[in-house]
Amino acid sequence: MEEDRYGLELSTASAEAATAYRDGVDLLLAFWPGATDAFERAIMLDPDFALAHAARARIHAIYQQRGPALQTIARARELVAKRGTAREQSHVATLALAIEGRGAEALTSTLTHLASWPRDAMVMALPLGAFGLLAFSGRIDHDAARRDLCERFAAEYGEDWWFLSNHGWALTEAGEVAKGRAITERSFALRRHNAYAVHALLHAMFEDGALNEADALVENWIGDYDHTGMLHGHIRWHQALGALDRGDAASAVAIHLNVLSPAVSAAPPLNTLSDCASLLWRLSIENHPIAFELWEEIGTYARTGFPTSRLPFVEMHRAMVSAVTDDDIALNQRLRSFKAPPAGGSSPAAPLLPRLYLAFQAFYNENYRVCAEQLAPVQAEMARLGGSHAQRQVIEDTYILALIRSGALAKARQLIDARLHRRPSARDTRWRALTEA
Missing domain, CATH: 1.25.40 (Serine Threonine Protein Phosphatase 5, Tetratricopeptide repeat)
Structure with missing residues (x-):
């Protein structure tokens, strides 16, 4: 009987298909190029191999290819019902819930599954990471x-x-x-x-x-x-953050143009949107000149790639883009949309979203006091948006600069000192000096 690398049974009679599947899982878990080819090879070698279909569907979902993702996971469901162990049936069912966007149910199913099969790494991966359940x-x-x-x-x-x-x-x-x-x-x-x-x-x-x-x-x-690796652009985004800390805006802009922008990026759409929007916003709030065409490009990408998304992390970044590219009518339409919860209810992060839209718009319009007033009551709640500390820090950055520019220097200095106590930062040191002016 074939097994995966973690010793769990695989329902395939093809040793070659099992090898291709094991290779694909390792490549996917490492975010390394080649996973798609490996899973497609496994399917070619054994068209009835349910877990290979499920893994392929997972990659479709990561790249927001919703139609193919749903079609492929449906095929995995059919196959695993005919030829699959209890573990494989639960595995496919759990991945299906995640792929279908049923996050709360997927998380419950994941924890139930892991209680019986803790070494099922493809399921264990679902709740982990900055974009996990x-x-x-x-x-x-x-x-x-x-x-x-x-x-x-x-x-x-x-x-x-x-x-x-x-x-x-x-x-x-x-x-x-x-x-x-x-x-x-x-x-x-x-x-x-x-x-x-x-x-x-x-x-x-x-x-x-x-x-x-x-x-x-x-x-x-x-x-x-290779630049086609899922995290290639995001890893370079981290370099851009380092450049900004040094005050090297030119290097950060070059990373945007040459690596991150939708015109050149091979990253999953969520990475492209969040990396581009947050980097352009970080540059803008420090008064580094940004060509409006770059904002228009990511604005078009957001509207076409995320037309119906209500994911708070997406909205956090759409708010930055909206502040620069949208008029008041478009902004008000977006704000009204938050009053109608989507089917299935809204996230606990939903109440933060109108404040983010209003705060970023106020900052862009140099209404710094209004920006600070919108962000002050919800600073402790920002973790609800998801993502990582590094990604969410852009909101605190905006708040600190709004405080400085509105004259609330003591409060800004308190926040900067707390950050400097946790870690050194040339950027925070420069901002700290502004509070003494």
Whole structure:
């Protein structure tokens, strides 16, 4: 009987199909190019291999290819019902819920599944990461929840390179940066062709304030990572954050133009939108000139790629784009849309969204006091939006600069001092000087 790399049975009589599936899982978990080809090879070798179809559907979903994703996961459901173990049936059912966008049900199914099959890594991956089921659950404690989940199952995985990268990053995001970084470094040492570990390590370096070290890591590693890799652009986005910290806006703009923009990016759409919008906004709020055409490009991408999305993390970034590109009529239409909850109810993060739209618009229009008034009451709630600390910090950055420019220097200085106490930052040091002017 064929098994996956974690010792779980695979319902296929083709040794070659099983090998292709195992390869595909490792490549997908490492966010390394080639997973799609591997799963399609497994399907070609065994057209009735349900888990290969389910994994292919997962990649469709990551790239927001909703039609193919739903069609492929439906095929996996049909096949696993005819030829699949109880574990495989639960595996497919859980992935299906996630692919269909039924996040709360998918999270419940995931936890139930893991209680019986804790080493099912493809299911374990669903709640983890900055874009996982926990991060997008609307829970304010999702960082701690990811850490606790990893701690619960750490003994099951031991020194597995994939699990260590997740465990390390979860600890980092939950505030245990030194421990998280050490575990992530163990993961990276076990498998260097692991973009997920490099990404997790960059987040640890961000939290440490080790941005020059992060830049060196990317420069020394990125040459082996093809630009089609899922995290290629986002890893370079981290470099752009380091450039901004040094005051090197030109390098950050070059990364946007040459790597991140929709015209050149091969990244999943959510990465393209969030990386572009947040980097352009970070540049803009520090008064670095940005060609309006760049905002128009990402605005068109947001409207066409996310026409009906109500995901708070998407809206956080659409709010930045909207502030620059939309008129008052378009903004008011967007605000009115938040008053009608989508089918199935709204996220606990939903009340934050009107404030973000109004705050970013106010900042862009130089109404800094209004911006600060919108953001002040909800600073402690921003984790509900999902994503990582590094991604959400752009909101606090906006708040701090709004305080400085509206004359609330003491409050701004208090926030900057708290950040400098956690980690060194040349950018925060420059901002700190503004509060003494």
